[in-house]
Amino acid sequence: MTLHEFGVLLLSLLTAIGGQFFLKAGALKLGKANAGNAVAHVLAIVTTPELMVGLALYGLSAVLYILLLTRVKLSVVGPAVSISYIFSVLMGYFIFKESIPFNRLIGLALIACGVVLVVWKE
Template structure:
């Protein structure tokens, strides 16, 4: 990957992770959905700023990913996008205080090793 391609890659990953963070933050504002409040939740989704911002970040990440696919092989960038899982777990732990089990940490380590092997030239 060249420097501009790596920049597109980072923007795509970052936008996706920020989008997940914002969607989680907005979802926490909504509360749990059930059969009785389903319609209300659907209406609240379009009026919750964090959810709209999260969806916008996802759109930015998708557009950047498409631009990246015009320059880099899918067999390289597809697996590399798995790094968003690593960053999402870190955000979940440090921001939302979610516990990360050892099995998850091992899985994240394997993802990182796999990505390194895929993008290594």
């Protein structure tokens, strides 16, 4: 992977992570969905700015990912994108005050090791 390709990967990851942040922030504004308010929640999505920003960032992330796939092997880029899982958990902990159980930390460490092994050049 060239430096340019790595930059596109990083930008794709950052936009996806930003999308997750805004989707979570918007979901918190909506409150809990249930069978009685599901339709209202779906309609409220288009009027919640955080959700629209989150969707736009996810769309941009997908476009960048597609452009990256034209140049880099899926067997490298696919697993490399899983690094966003680590940032999702950290964002949940630091921003949304979610707990991180020990077994989840072990899982995150394994993901990080796996990504390193997949993108490692011999």
